[in-house]
Every structure is written in structure tokens, then in C-alpha cells.
Amino acid sequence: MRAIVDRGFTPRRLARWEARAQELAAAAVAGFRSNARFDVVADLAVPIPMTIIAEMLGVENDRLADFKSWSDTLISTATGSSRETDGGRALIGALGDLRSYLRPILRARRAEPSDDLISVLVATEGESDLTDLEIHLFIVLLLLAGNETTSQLIGSTVDALLRHPADLARVEADPSLVPEVLEEVLRWECPAQMVPRQAAEDVEMHGIKIPKGAQVALMIGAANRDERRFPDPDRFDISRADKGHIAFSAGPHYCLGASLARLEARAAIDALLPELGRWERVDETREYVNSFVVRGLTRLELRARR
Ligand code: HEM
Secondary structure (H helix, E strand, C coil), X not given: CHHHHHHHHCHHXXXXXXXXXXXXXXXXXXXXXCCCEEEHHHHHHCHHHHHHHHHHHCCCHHHHHHHHHHHHHHHHHHHCHHHHCCCCHHHHHHHHXXXXXXXXXXXXXXXXXXXXXXXXXXXXXXXXXXXXXXXHHHHHHHHHHHHHHHHHHHHHHHHHHHHCHHHHHHHHHCHHHHHHHHHHHHHHXXXXXXXXXXXXXXXXXXXXXXXXXXXXXXXXXXXXXXXXXXXCCCCCCCCCCCCCCCCCCCHHHCCCCHHHHHHHHHHHHHHHHHHHCCEEECCCCCCECXXXXXXXXXXXXXXXXX
């Protein structure tokens, strides 16, 4: 699967998406100027990655509100507290809706391929062993998993800068520091806190025996705050010398979308940064996504300074 979709993530293709991300960010920020308040999460952090993945896949982006609602349902029911109360009904419902939505699109691309990722995936039938269900699930992964984390990175970056005015002033004076800020946010507010694994053999780590076959939750968010690796790990420090966080995991499953996520987040922050001084938080409350995997704010409202 990776070998196939890697074709959609070549440096040449990514350069095209970078230009598109900058265009979307500039349009969103221009919209804020005429408003008295806006929500960094809903109005900037969510639409950029969502629009880009919809365009990459070749699905209509007038369904962005549906994608977001399916995504929220999948996250809260699979990894949030509602998984205990609703017995998986909402999860199965959202997956079913997505499958019904995608079925005619896949059929259309099989009949008439175009220059998008869904066409690439369906064209490999015969060439690879991907079943129809696997193609569906992979599109679900691309459509949802990569978006939520990238939105969280953008929201958490604005939040971190507002909480650290000295750093904000430094980056405002020198926007070339934005990539360093993003790497520190990836470490400090790791958007995907956990990756699941199954032990392929008996392993012993730090005196704990993990038997072959055991389910393991690797808390990468905790690893990114390991004081043995990162001195004073709870401190947000954009000048940290060690950038070796594992927010995009490591090894063969290293995030396929890491470069895309970085360029989308950079486009969003670059566009907002020159304006940020004119805005202040509407309130200090922080509401986090209801999930033990996804880490980030559900909203971050700003209003024009008086
Ligand atoms: C800040 C944003 C993002 C973060 C923090 C993030 C994080 C991760 C992590 C931790 C994994 C590894 C899972 C594992 O080891 O089992 C992963 C895998 C993956 N990510 Fe991302 N991701 C982000 C954005 C994206 C984007 C934008 C896309 C695509 C559009 C994407 C697509 C994928 C895919 C397809 C995989 C599975 C790779 C595999 O299993 O081989 N991600 N991501």
C-alpha cells in the first residue's frame, strides 16, 4: 500500500500542494480581517489539511463538513470515552456512511481514471493484492487520520505561541524560526500520543517482560517528554538542540504524510503570524479532544484586541 501511495507524495507533487496550502491559508487569514472574532481550529486548522487531502484523493470538497463529522465520530468512538457508552454503534454508522459515500466514487474512477490518488489506488487492482475493503479503509485512513493530527499541530502551535509571548515575539521578528517552533510543538504537544503494536517476539525493556503476542500501547507522547533524552522536558523551548522527537513514529510505519503535515502547518502559521498581534484569546479555557490518542484543542477563539 505504501509503495503505491508514495507515488502521490513525491517532492514534485508536494511542491504543488505547498503552493495550494499557502493559497488556502492566505484566503482564510484574509477572511479573519473582516471579522471581530474567529476560531483558529475551525476556521484555519481544520479546513487546510481537509481540503488538501480531499483534492489529492479527488473527492468533492463541498463534503468537508461531513468528513469532519465522520472523523470526529471515529475518533471519539474508537479512542474517546463514548466508546464505553454506545457499544460501537456510532463508529459502525460513520464507517458505513463513508463506505456508501466512497463506493460510487471508486466505481467512477475504475471506469474513468483521472489524476488523483483514488485513481492510483484502484488502478493497482490486479497489480497488487489490495481488496476493495482495503482500498476503502486506506482512503478512510488518509481522509481522516492525517487530517486530525495536522489540525491539532496547527491549533497547538498557535496556543503554544500565545502562552509563550517571548517566543512569539522572537518568531514574529524572525519567521524563519517557524519550522523550529513546529518541531518543538510536535515534541511538546505530540498530536498522536500513542501507536499500537503487537509484540512479534518476547522482549524485555527497562526490566519489564513483554510476551510474544501481547498488545502494546507505545506512548510516543511520553517518549517525547522523556527527561533522559530531553532536559527539562516539560518546558516549551524552541531553541532545543535535540529535535529527535518521535511524533511521526519511527521504523517502517513512519508517517507517510510527515512532509505534507509540516508544509501545511508551516503555511498556516506563516500566514497567521503577521496578524497574530492584533488578536487576543476570547477566554483561557482549554477543551481537549475527547481521545486517549489525539491530543489537541477542540477550539481556540480569538477576538480583535480592543
Ligand atoms: C502532524 C500531523 C501528523 C502526525 C503527528 C502523524 C502521526 C503519525 C504517526 C505517529 C504514525 C505512525 C503510526 C504507527 O507507527 O503505527 C502515522 C502514520 C501514518 N500517517 Fe501520519 N501523522 C500526521 C499527518 C499525516 C498526514 C497529513 C497524512 C496523509 C495525508 C498521514 C498519513 C499517514 C499514513 C498513511 C500512515 C500509516 C503509515 C504506515 O503504516 O506505513 N499522516 N502518522
